[in-house]
Amino acid sequence: MPKVHYPSINQSVEYEPGESTLLDISIENKIPHLHECGGNGNCTTCRVRILDGHQHLSRKTLKEQKAASLRKWDPSIRLACQCYPSGEVSLQRLIWSSAEVNKLQLEAVPEGEAEERAIAILFCDMRNYTTLAGEQSTYDTAFMLNRFYTILGEPILMNNGIIYQYVGDEIIGIFGTSGGGRQKNCLDAVRAALGIQHAVNRLNETEFRDFGTSIQVGVGLHFGRAFIGHLGHPQHRQFTVVGDPVNVASRIQGLTRETETGILLSETVYKSLDEGLLSIRHVHNRHLKGKEASFLLYEIEGFTETDIHLELQSSLDYILKNEDGFAARFYDHVFAAAPQVRALFPRDMTAQGRMITHMLSGIIFSLSRPENLKNGLRKLGKNHEKYGVRPEYYPVVLECLLNAVREEMGGQYTERVGYAWRQGLSMIIGEMKNWQAGETEAEKHRLTNA
Ligand code: HEM
Ligand code: FES
Structure with missing residues (x-):
């Protein structure tokens, strides 16, 4: 019987040609292989690089052809759920963890030009960074920052967001890069903000307790139309988001310090969600730097009911x-x-x-x-x-x-x-x-x- 080889884990498995796709063969042999859409050719999370044995694979289905041309894949990349092997094949799985899946959204962002999209933007800042850096040894600070960024990033990734940038002690998340309605993108961003708050509290109660310090964060959220694209020198294009909503979100986050609040939403975000969904601690009426009109900002405590x-x-x-x-x-x-x-x-x-x-x-x-x-x-x-x-x-x-x-x-x-x-x-x-x-x-x- 022919074999499928997985060199990265040093494993080879035999299979019966005909009935099974490459994905079926991984599952059958208990080799973790992401397949978010269940083998329907829609999500592309099962993608693999064929290292050897290309000639032993069935031809691309229409869905696979579409996915490959949209993402400009080279011919060595195949969708494991769409191809049936008939001989020896050696492959490498390309998406290892669920957290990586969001990055795939960036494949649909244009190169060299920008497109307008309706996105929710989250700015999160560590409040007492200077104290932390001053009180701990360099080694401890590096450890704490690393843990901090890891736990902060997960809620963004779990809610269909992209980690756009780390700027100093700040992290920026973007929701809706690949579409999604206003309500969905705002809800994803709010869940991420509450997830961050929850994760920081837990970190303070557990791992950071021994350091005799605790971290506070301020999160600001806004929603609006911004331009996104891969911009820059042709040899070094970067995913970029530009537009007024980004500046507004940043300023809202800045106000969490002044108002001593944890999470502040713009009125646009708040009004995009179902009435009564969130429990509000206070509504602040503030001027944002560079803006004439004042803004209503909603300080939230959490969901009114358990959010599964x-x-x-x-x-x-x-x-x-x-x-x-x-x-x-x-x-x-x-x-x-x-x-x-x-x-x-x-x-x-x-x-x-x-x-x-x-x-x-x-x-x-x-x-x-x-x-x-x-x-x-x-x-x-x-x-x-x-x-x-x-x-x-x-x-x-x-x-x-x-x-x-x-x-x-x-x-x-x-x-x-x-x-x-x-x-x-x-x-x-x-x-x-x-x-x-x-x-x-x-x-x-x-x-x-x-
Ligand atoms: C929450 C529900 C469940 C989840 C998420 C789950 C998940 C999984 C996963 C991921 C696998 C690996 C193979 C594959 O992906 O097809 C598997 C295999 C399997 N599961 Fe489940 N499972 C669930 C419920 C059950 C129940 C109720 C049983 C009954 C006892 C069961 C028995 C098995 C068996 C027998 C296998 C294959 C074992 C083998 O081939 O060696 N699972 N399950
Ligand atoms: S499992 Fe979704 S495309 Fe293959």
Whole structure:
């Protein structure tokens, strides 16, 4: 039997030519391979570079041709979900983590010119940077800054945003580069701002406690039309955003210091969201530098009701930082509650554990890209039918996952987190069980080609 080789992980797997795409072969062999749209040729997250064996792959489908020409790919890049191998192939997966997926939006941003887009802009500034840098050793400051930027970036990436720039102790996030309506882009930005606040509080309570210091941030949000493009010297073009809304967002952020607030939204952002969605602490009426009219700025506390996305996003870190431990704990619960399902898992449980945590993380990151999520979950559900999973096993797995999350989070677990995970997992399972309702396009394509 021919093999597919994955040189970067030093692994080669045999396969039966004909029925399986390159993506199917990765999944079948428990090799994590992102596939946000479930193999429908829409998201391009399954892209691979073919290092050898190009001649053993099926021709590009129309979808793949379109994706390749839009993104100006060289011929060595293929969509793993769209090609069927028939001989030896060696490949490299190009997107490693869900956090990287947002960068793909930049591929649709024009080169050498700018296009106007309606975007939400987030400016976040560390307030006590100078004190921090003065009080700690250089080594500790570098460590803290690194942790700070990492945890600050995640909420932007989880909400379909792009990290546009780091300027000194400031981070700028952009939401809506590849489209999305006004409401969606503003909601993504607000969730990111609340996620940042949550992450900073947690960092202060945990890792930074030993340093005897805590970090404060100020976040300003605005929405408007700005020009985006890859601009600069032809040899060094950079993703650039220009326009008044960017300056306004920066000034709003500047006012968080003066007003001693955490998160300030412009009226445009606030009015783009459903009434009553956010709980407001105070409305400030201020002049912004360089503007004649005064601005209403909304200081927010959070969502009025539990926001499932935000709770799931904020608790994901607990699972990922002890990924193998979490998965082992989860499967121990499953096999204790339903010993008969143990036989369904004949292979390496560590690899299986990484597949499920990788999948959960991918799902949580793609909550802000719901257009792909449904298809991805239905593909997963269809696979589970093949693995011999019966519908009555799902509620058992749901409870075991909830138990594992609760144990992993320890003292940080709250009723709200529990509620969000129950709702989130019920949605995931609902789609998985419903796989037949949406026989996916990829499947139709496969059947037509058979
Ligand atoms: C929240 C729901 C679930 C999620 C997110 C999930 C996720 C996954 C993932 C990512 C894989 C790797 C293969 C693939 O991507 O197709 C997998 C495999 C598998 N899952 Fe699930 N799963 C869920 C529910 C269940 C349930 C209820 C069972 C029943 C016991 C189950 C049993 C299995 C089995 C038997 C395999 C294949 C094992 C093997 O081939 O060695 N899963 N699951
Ligand atoms: S394009 Fe292949 S999984 Fe989405």
